[in-house]
Amino acid sequence: MKITHVEVHPIDVPAADPPFFWRQGLSGSAPVGDGAVLHIGTDEGAEGVAVFARPGAAVTLRDLVDRVFREELLGADPFQREWLWHRIWELDRIHELPLPALGLIDVALWDLAGRVQNRPVWQLLGGFRDAIPAYASTSTFATTDEFLSVADQCLELGYRGIKLHAWGDARKDAALCQALRDRVGPDIPLMYDGSAGFDLPDAIYLGHALAEADYLWYEEPMREFSISAYQRLASSVSVPLLVAETSDGAHMNSADFIKSGAATFGVRASTTLRGGITGAMRTAHLADAFRLRAEVHGSDIPNHHLCMAISNTTFYESLVTSTTVVRERHVDDRGLVHAPAGPGISLPLDFGYGNELQRFVEQPR
Incomplete structure (x- = not known):
């Protein structure tokens, strides 16, 4: 052929x-x-x-x-x-x-x-699971009250955890993160994504607040150019760091984050930013060798397959962008995402996507 x-x-x-x-x-x-x-x-x-x-x-x-x-x-x-x-x-x-x-x-x-x-591709990759819990990954809302309302709705709809994308102000974001923990109680997994908005001093300040609120992971608070800065952050805060999402070099760059001691929770894996399925699987296997997580980034269909194939990932990331929450179509009322059943990636071949495109691709951030 x-x-x-x-x-x-x-x-x-x-x-x-x-x-x-x-x-x-x-x-x-x-x-x-x-x-x-x-x-x-x-x-x-x-x-x-x-x-x-x-x-x-x-x-x-x-x-x-x-x-x-x-x-x-x-x-x-x-x-x-x-x-x-x-x-x-x-x-x-x-x-x-x-x-x-x-x-x-x-x-x-x-x-x-x-x-x-x-x-389906997840079976060709070996197939580890046929369902995985989903967390709600927020966009940025105007007020703390809106964030808390969205969190309430997400949990009522079955989501198993909440990840915040907040304002990029270390002190305001720290207060929001602690308010969310107070709202949901001690048992709900919470995560925070800084979208590379901070320098090292502010990242340390916010990291201490996240540790106090028992957040599961702290994601991309700084641009991922300086592994040394992440190494210093990891040595300064106790909240686990999830790193190497947007940096060049796929698994090769992830290896340097791990070697430096910066990946205290794990590294990101995705088809979009880690060299496709082949690069994402390399990243996942690398992390597994160090007994770290390889958390799949993004809610598009190829990453859906990765979630079912990678043993050391925890959640499916489901984007929530409105203050009136509608559960993503792939997430059931128990907060689970089930494995795709169609052949290949399960995308149509006729390119007639139209308004259905949101079924297949994530919104970049």
Whole structure:
């Protein structure tokens, strides 16, 4: 079997309704956006797809396919995913590929393999579980009262934990985190994501507050350029750190976070930011060797498969962006997400996504 065509199909990304926001300094949800589907086909009719849903996705992906990817892929064996994964990293050396684009070919090839074998990808990866608890991962709301109301609704709907994306003000965020612990009691898992909003002194201040409130993990309080800064943070606070979400280098960079002692809870794994499914599984196995967690980032369908395949992950991340909470379609009333049943990644091949796109892709943050 040989790859005979590599195509890009633009798709519409519907605007969030209602719009939502992230911390001060970051943009909120886009009023309208474009997306793209990477489509890989073969001489024997086997096909695979991957969705790219970022600002300017269609233009960016078409340029990458025309200049870089197509020549590399045409004539290749689609089952040689490992070889092609290495080739993409070689190409990145010169072309400096956007981080979310590094794994698109890998995801499409895993999708193709699953369709050929008529099995979901999580089973091809070994299959560890067929259900996992979900936590509600908030966007940023205007007031503490709104956050607390959202948390109440999420727990009533069955979510098993709450993760905050707050304002990016260390003192206000610390007070919010402690108020949420007071609200939900001692037994609900709580997490906090700083979205890289702080320097080291503020990250330490907030970390002490999270430790006092018994948060399960403290995620990305600083940009992930300086592992030394994270090493100092880990030595200064007792709340466990979840690191290496947006840093370049996939499992290679995660290894340095672990070696430094900064990953006191674990590292992030995702198809979007860790080099596709192949890179995410490398990251998970690396973390497991050190008896750390590899928490799957994002609620898109490829990461849904990762949750079912990675033994050392704890939760599925379900994004909650409105003060009137509607439980994500994949989450049942017990707060569980069940394994996809369709072949491959379970994305449609006809590209007729329209308003259904939110079933398949996360909102970037």
